[in-house]
Amino acid sequence: MKPGRRFADEFKPQLSEAETSEMWERIEDRSASSRGGFSQPTWRVAGGVTAFLVVASAAAFLLFQSPTGSPVVGQVVEASDLAPQELELPDGSKIELEAGARLRIAKFSPENAQVVLSQGAARFDVQHRATRSFVVQAGGVEVAVVGTRFRVSVGKLGYAQGRVDVAVELGSVEVRRPDGSSPVLLAAGERWTSALGVAVTSAVAPTGSEAPPPAQAAVADAPLRPRWHAWRQPKQPKR
Amino acid sequence: MAIVQLLRPAQPAATDVSDSQLAIAARAGDVKAREQLFRRHSSVVYGLAVRLAGPREAKDITQDVFVQAFQSLAKLQNPAAVRSWLCGIAVRLVRRRLRRLKLFDSLFQRDNDGLEQALSAFAAPDVALELQRIYEHVGRLPERQRVAFLLRRVEGMSMEETAEVMGTSLASAKRWVTAAEARIEKLTTAPHRGAP
Numbered sequence: 001m002k003p004g005r006r007f008a009d010e011f012k013p014q015l016s017e018a019e020t021s022e023m024w025e026r027i028e029d030r031s032a033s034s035r036g037g038f039s040q041p042t043w044r045v046a047g048g049v050t051a052f053l054v055v056a057s058a059a060a061f062l063l064f065q066s067p068t069g070s071p072v073v074g075q076v077v078e079a080s081d082l083a084p085q086e087l088e089l090p091d092g093s094k095i096e097l098e099a100g101a102r103l104r105i106a107k108f109s110p111e112n113a114q115v116v117l118s119q120g121a122a123r124f125d126v127q128h129r130a131t132r133s134f135v136v137q138a139g140g141v142e143v144a145v146v147g148t149r150f151r152v153s154v155g156k157l158g159y160a161q162g163r164v165d166v167a168v169e170l171g172s173v174e175v176r177r178p179d180g181s182s183p184v185l186l187a188a189g190e191r192w193t194s195a196l197g198v199a200v201t202s203a204v205a206p207t208g209s210e211a212p213p214p215a216q217a218a219v220a221d222a223p224l225r226p227r228w229h230a231w232r233q234p235k236q237p238k239r
Numbered sequence: 240m241a242i243v244q245l246l247r248p249a250q251p252a253a254t255d256v257s258d259s260q261l262a263i264a265a266r267a268g269d270v271k272a273r274e275q276l277f278r279r280h281s282s283v284v285y286g287l288a289v290r291l292a293g294p295r296e297a298k299d300i301t302q303d304v305f306v307q308a309f310q311s312l313a314k315l316q317n318p319a320a321v322r323s324w325l326c327g328i329a330v331r332l333v334r335r336r337l338r339r340l341k342l343f344d345s346l347f348q349r350d351n352d353g354l355e356q357a358l359s360a361f362a363a364p365d366v367a368l369e370l371q372r373i374y375e376h377v378g379r380l381p382e383r384q385r386v387a388f389l390l391r392r393v394e395g396m397s398m399e400e401t402a403e404v405m406g407t408s409l410a411s412a413k414r415w416v417t418a419a420e421a422r423i424e425k426l427t428t429a430p431h432r433g434a435p
Contacts, residue, residue: 007290007362007366008286008287009395011286011361011393012286013285013294013357013360013361014285014286014361015285015301019298020281023298024274024281026302027302027305027306028270028274030302030306031305031306031310
């Protein structure tokens with residue numbers, strides 16, 4: 001080994017944006033109970049209170065998971081790797097988490113709802129409310145909604161790591177990027193990906209006012225895949 | 240709604256805000272400042288954790304470092320030195336984990352999953368090969384020698400920095416690094432002496 005060589009400059013493992021965001025959520029979850037800088041004796045005194053809160057949180061989580069339960073701000077919902085999970089918000093909006101997806105209800109009020117999708121994909125069916133904004137954050141991108149049905153996914157592996165895809169089935173959404181570039185307005189039948197940064201007309205078909213069952217929605221999205229895989233194919237040389 | 244403010248990662252990092260200002264704001268309870276500190280230093284801490292403990296442990300260690308850091312911001316004496324303070328926490332956590340995993344290693348012959356892939360993904364081939372040979376032997380070192388060696392030779396810290404982040408005397412740090420180097424040198428050079 002060469003003396004004085006600094007390998008650290010030549011071996012720098014990086015976290016993707018999605019991994020960073022997910023890690024921050026977990027840190028925030030863990031730090032939440034201790035925020036405020038309690039002193040050591042206070043911690044001891046608060047032991048019983050903490051135990052009570054753990055039990056109460058577990059109860060709240062179970063309530064949240066039930067079909068009739070209301071979301072708790074700050075609550076994290078995670079679908080298992082084997083099955084999707086459905087979530088109904090008090091205003092009637094529905095979120096279907098695909099298998100392996102994870103999201104957090106960052107804010108929910110009559111004026112403002114904010115959801116952070118940290119991994120996987122979810123389909124949103126948002127009830128229209130003129131005075132309320134509904135925003136989905138995913139991989140550093142914000143998707144603002146008025147009233148619509150759309151799907152957002154955060155790429156996890158390989159070339160798609162950290163990539164955000166938005167597909168609108170009904171209504172319209174606005175995609176905002178953190179770099180200050182102009183928002184992109186997506187209408188029904190359009191799809192956007194952070195890999196390209198532009199709206200692309202795709203095979204997402206506008207549907208009627210009735211929300212299709214999840215299985216049908218998945219089928220409607222299926223024709224997209226060959227199209228997007230085609231981006232990875234090397235271009236044929238011109239003759 | 241502090242939680243909502245906290246969960247706005249889309250804002251670009253404010254590069255004109257110093258570590259010191261962020262640390263002071265974070266200590267006062269500003270959650271956005273905490274998030275900015277995390278986003279600014281998470282790669283450094285994660286890289287250090289990968290190089291010291293391997294990819295499998297690195298994410299958990301990074302997470303633990305920031306949780307512990309935010310809980311003990313009041314103890315941060317020099318807000319301008321946030322980065323080295325975080326690295327010090329990371330080193331303490333790595334050492335604790337290595338001690339805890341020692342028994343587990345001996346019982347289950349646990350190998351360092353993912354290190355090879357991480358090396359090939361993030362380092363040039365010649366660097367990856369050299370580091371791979373080092374890591375093959377580093378795992379056999381006692382915990383203190385292992386960490387001291389990696390800080391000095393892989394992280395490129397001075398002996399004084401190595402002693403500081405390990406929370407030990409300069410003499411002890413030198414002794415551990417020297418002992419580790421002697422053993423690594425012996426292990427890495429011996430098989431190649433006969434090579435053309």
